[in-house]
Amino acid sequence: MHDWILKLTGATVEPGSTIVRMAPQVHEVVGWGWMILLAATFVAVIWASYRWLPSELSRTRRMMLIGLRAVFVALLIGVLLQPVLVLTMSREIQRTLLVLVDSSQSMTLADPRIAPEDIQRAAIAKGLIDPAKGLAQPLDAGKTAELRGMARTNVLRAVLQNERLNLLPSLSEKFELVPFTFGLSGQVRELPRARQIETGEIKPGDAPKLTLTDFPWVESLGAPHAGTALGDSLRESLNRKRGQDLAGVLVLTDGSHNSGDSPRVVAQSLRDADVPVYFYGVGITSPRDIIISGMDAPPTAFLDDELLVHVRVRSQGLEGKNAQLVLTLNGETVAEETIPFGKDGERRWPLRFKTDVVGEFDLRAHIIAREDETDAGNNEASRRLRVVDEKIRVLFVEQAPRWDYRYLQAVLMRDRRVEVKTLLLEGDPSIAQEENSPYLEKFPETKKDLFEYDVVVFGDVDPSRISISQMENLNEFVSRFGGAFVMIAGRRHSPSSYADTPVADFLPVEFEPATVGGAEPEFDKPIQVQLTARGKGDSMLNLAGEGESSDAMWAAMPPIYWVAPVTAKPGATVLMVDPARDTPQGKLPVIAQHKYGLGQVLYVGTDNTWRWRRNVGDRYYTRFWGQVNQRMAQQRFIGADKRVQISLDNQNYNVGDRVRVYARVYQEGYEPSLEEVLRGVVTTPGDGDRQSEVPLKAVDGQPGLFFGEFVAPSAGQYQFHLQETPGQKRGFTVAENNLEMAETAMNAKLMQDVATLTRGQFFREEDLHKMVETISTNPASAESRLELELWATPLYFLLILFVVTVEWVLRKWSYLK
Numbered sequence: 001m002h003d004w005i006l007k008l009t010g011a012t013v014e015p016g017s018t019i020v021r022m023a024p025q026v027h028e029v030v031g032w033g034w035m036i037l038l039a040a041t042f043v044a045v046i047w048a049s050y051r052w053l054p055s056e057l058s059r060t061r062r063m064m065l066i067g068l069r070a071v072f073v074a075l076l077i078g079v080l081l082q083p084v085l086v087l088t089m090s091r092e093i094q095r096t097l098l099v100l101v102d103s104s105q106s107m108t109l110a111d112p113r114i115a116p117e118d119i120q121r122a123a124i125a126k127g128l129i130d131p132a133k134g135l136a137q138p139l140d141a142g143k144t145a146e147l148r149g150m151a152r153t154n155v156l157r158a159v160l161q162n163e164r165l166n167l168l169p170s171l172s173e174k175f176e177l178v179p180f181t182f183g184l185s186g187q188v189r190e191l192p193r194a195r196q197i198e199t200g201e202i203k204p205g206d207a208p209k210l211t212l213t214d215f216p217w218v219e220s221l222g223a224p225h226a227g228t229a230l231g232d233s234l235r236e237s238l239n240r241k242r243g244q245d246l247a248g249v250l251v252l253t254d255g256s257h258n259s260g261d262s263p264r265v266v267a268q269s270l271r272d273a274d275v276p277v278y279f280y281g282v283g284i285t286s287p288r289d290i291i292i293s294g295m296d297a298p299p300t301a302f303l304d305d306e307l308l309v310h311v312r313v314r315s316q317g318l319e320g321k322n323a324q325l326v327l328t329l330n331g332e333t334v335a336e337e338t339i340p341f342g343k344d345g346e347r348r349w350p351l352r353f354k355t356d357v358v359g360e361f362d363l364r365a366h367i368i369a370r371e372d373e374t375d376a377g378n379n380e381a382s383r384r385l386r387v388v389d390e391k392i393r394v395l396f397v398e399q400a401p402r403w404d405y406r407y408l409q410a411v412l413m414r415d416r417r418v419e420v421k422t423l424l425l426e427g428d429p430s431i432a433q434e435e436n437s438p439y440l441e442k443f444p445e446t447k448k449d450l451f452e453y454d455v456v457v458f459g460d461v462d463p464s465r466i467s468i469s470q471m472e473n474l475n476e477f478v479s480r481f482g483g484a485f486v487m488i489a490g491r492r493h494s495p496s497s498y499a500d501t502p503v504a505d506f507l508p509v510e511f512e513p514a515t516v517g518g519a520e521p522e523f524d525k526p527i528q529v530q531l532t533a534r535g536k537g538d539s540m541l542n543l544a545g546e547g548e549s550s551d552a553m554w555a556a557m558p559p560i561y562w563v564a565p566v567t568a569k570p571g572a573t574v575l576m577v578d579p580a581r582d583t584p585q586g587k588l589p590v591i592a593q594h595k596y597g598l599g600q601v602l603y604v605g606t607d608n609t610w611r612w613r614r615n616v617g618d619r620y621y622t623r624f625w626g627q628v629n630q631r632m633a634q635q636r637f638i639g640a641d642k643r644v645q646i647s648l649d650n651q652n653y654n655v656g657d658r659v660r661v662y663a664r665v666y667q668e669g670y671e672p673s674l675e676e677v678l679r680g681v682v683t684t685p686g687d688g689d690r691q692s693e694v695p696l697k698a699v700d701g702q703p704g705l706f707f708g709e710f711v712a713p714s715a716g717q718y719q720f721h722l723q724e725t726p727g728q729k730r731g732f733t734v735a736e737n738n739l740e741m742a743e744t745a746m747n748a749k750l751m752q753d754v755a756t757l758t759r760g761q762f763f764r765e766e767d768l769h770k771m772v773e774t775i776s777t778n779p780a781s782a783e784s785r786l787e788l789e790l791w792a793t794p795l796y797f798l799l800i801l802f803v804v805t806v807e808w809v810l811r812k813w814s815y816l817k
Contacts, residue, residue, distance in 0.1 A: 021088040025787075061814055068807040075800045087786040095247035097175035097775065098237050101156070101191075102253035102282070104183045105740040107223040109254075110151045111284045112372045118284045121765035122147035125158040131165055131769040152254055152282045153223050159280070159768065160218045160252075168218070169210040170772045175247050179217060182233035183225020185260045190240070191217040226737040228253075229260030230750075234267075238275065248276040248760060248775060254283040255747030258739040263750060267757040276760035278775060280768065283746030286344065287374040288317040293346060293742065295365050295381040296539065299651070299731070300634045301355045302417050303389040308539050309353075311365045311381070313339065314346040316374075316745055327351045328364045329385070344745075348537065350544075355387045360731070362717055374744040383651070384717060384731030391419040392633040393452060397443065398459035400426045404488060405459055407610045411622050413438065418629060421453075425465050447473050447670045451481055454633040460490020460607065463497050471502040478506050479597025480664050480704065482645040484632035489564035489605045496564070508572035508594040509603050511565065526559035527578050529590050535575035540631045541591075543620050553620065560608035568592050598645050598664055600632055643670065644728045646720065653712040654737040661720060661730075663696055663706040672704025679723040680708055684716060694720070 113119050120135040126147065129137045150158075160168060171177055179191040212218075234249065249270070257263055270277060296310040311325060318341040327335040334353035351365070363385040369376035394412055398405045401424065412420040423440040424431075432439040443466055444450040450473050463471075477483040487494055487507060498504045499513035531554055535541050544550035567583040568574050572594040577587035593602045613621045635645070643666040653659055661680060665673040680694040696708035712734045721729040748762070755762045763771055 103181040231266040232260035279751040478599035482598035509566040
């Protein structure tokens with residue numbers, strides 16, 4: 001019946017559509033009131049026209065004539081009502097499946113396939129074995145060589161071109177495939193569709209099945225992107241196709257994610273939108289690889305010191321194996337150690353060497369790459385090191401000769417690297433008047449005198465003995481001049497008496513002002529201090545010698561009996577705590593530090609460090625305070641001229657990063673420089689011809705402070721200095737962006753988690769034959785309406801003509817006019 005209506009009205013519908021409902025309707029071109037009046041008028045006219053028909057006319061013929069006239073009038077009124085027949089049609093449509101293809105640099109990795117199951121997976125990808133029969137199939141031994149080192153991109157391309165799997169054509173029969181490539185945020189790029197779908201020249205019902213050759217983008221797959229933002233890319237592709245009926249997202253990747261929002265967070269929004277994510281994981285889960293992820297070394301060291309360097313080494317798939325870790329200084333080996341590998345993970349390896357030459361050096365840690373490694377280019381790390389033969393100038397200020405003062409002063413005076421001046425405020429003034437006395441009569445009153453020092457150490461000093469202007473000079477000494485300040489807490493003044501002073505501004509801790517007559521603290525309960533995670537990793541607190549454990553030494557350290565009540569400031573690094581006492585920010589800090597402007601500030605919250613001498617003498621006590629002095633003075637020994645302080649926002653950069661440079665420049669007498677612009681120079685050590693200039697402009701409102709920035713050049717070691725002071729240099733390292741090579745294993749766990757969260761599935765090569773059936777079709781349909789204007793069809797007007805003609809013939813037959 002539906003076909004008959006369509007033929008009579010001459011209407012057509014889309015192929016594949018079926019009529020599910022039809023209903024007549026009218027358009028109210030003329031109001032119903034007028035329509036009723038018009039109909040009544042026509043009825044009256046009809047009744048009047050046929051009332052006086054001849055009496056000999058039969059009743060049947062009379063009724064026929066009236067009926068024909070009524071039908072004619074009704075048809076005329078129908079033209080005014082414009083009747084239509086509304087057809088509701090339903091058509092099944094293909095749902096959209098987004099296909100995201102990873103094009104980041106980790107996809108170029110050639111996984112060394114050692115395990116038999118990994119070789120079998122590569123064989124499935126290449127079509128050498130039946131994809132539906134699992135990993136236990138026999139494989140021609142002659143084929144294994146070409147499978148062992150296949151790059152991930154080649155494996156993916158082989159899977160997509162595998163005729164046995166026939167994935168893309170089979171998926172195209174169920175879904176409209178929309179392919180994308182992705183890398184970092186904003187690098188999602190839509191690829192051309194399959195040829196037939198793109199042209200739209202073939203009707204869907206008549207289209208031939210697609211073949212592998214209809215997806216030319218597979219052959220051009222590459223891996224140019226320097227990072228992977230998996231979460232951001234999922235969100236961006238979904239936003240581009242928002243409003244479409246999505247069957248899901250198929251992601252072809254190694255699971256690497258090193259930028260942008262977490263895929264697990266994005267997965268929740270995909271779950272809410274009922275969009276499942278399916279993954280095909282490319283790569284192997286435990287590739288053999290050695291990665292030197294970093295090296296912790298100071299920028300400066302003192303001549304004839306034993307320098308401790310920590311190298312962070314991560315291993316994968318090498319449990320039970322060994323490697324030789326080598327440390328070189330300008331290419332000459334200075335330390336090496338055979339390191340054993342355990343379960344996959346990262347460890348810090350300490351290396352020690354003696355600095356016996358003054359100068360600038362390239363410090364490099366490396367491990368010779370294994371033949372079976374995934375990536376041989378991530379086995380080294382390097383830093384610039386400056387070795388100096390100078391003394392650290394220390395100003396030690398103390399109120400009274402308490403125990404910590406006595407032992408610390410002795411340590412400082414014996415240290416060959418230190419030149420110490422002591423101000424003992426409650427001492428005999430005459431001790432400062434002796435010739436070559438190590439004592440001072442008073443605190444330095446001018447900046448010039450104060451800024452000659454590298455480190456200022458305050459014990460339990462009464463702030464009333466230091467003027468506000470001298471405290472402000474101290475603040476500038478640290479923040480603008482790059483000096484170091486150490487406060488050793490005391491029970492009378494430090495730090496509680498310094499509330500609301502310029503000194504409190506640069507301390508890394510906060511505290512309540514001192515009160516008179518407050519509760520007397522307890523001094524009889526032993527406190528076993530504990531290093532934080534940051535403290536354990538800080539070489540300043542590493543007390544171990546060769547073959548010793550620093551953690552074990554601290555665990556066995558004699559207890560202390562008093563810690564000042566403070567809390568850490570936001571951004572401060574807490575290195576040691578009292579584990580038995582809590583503060584709103586965590587455990588009670590015992591040692592904390594932070595960077596304040598260009599300088600460093602260290603807070604030691606106890607006057608009991610001298611107790612660490614029990615049974616061992618100065619062994620640990622001397623090492624602890626010696627390392628504190630060396631660490632705190634490093635900033636001042638990076639360059640040769642202390643009136644010029646150069647600070648970079650980092651020491652290690654990737655190619656293309658912004659390098660931000662601050663310079664604090666003083667004149668003679670330590671007054672700020674009045675220049676408007678200074679010229680900076682970037683050089684490559686050993687290649688003086690490669691130079692580039694960087695202008696540094698004066699910062700408004702900050703006398704003597706200059707700022708400039710430049711783009712990190714090609715990978716290598718560089719130095720920055722001001723043209724006016726070439727001896728004051730800051731070294732920095734530029735490396736190729738290696739985010740993609742920092743983690744070479746396929747991240748199966750991440751892909752499984754996201755697939756589970758979104759009700760999708762994770763596939764390996766042995767599961768790919770089930771992929772097409774697994775991805776749910778859930779057929780979608782779209783309804784449309786078609787209005788057939790009955791009043792405007794030729795059939796309608798033929799009907800009017802037919803009625804008029806029949807009435808005319810009948811009237812003539814009845815001898816009527």
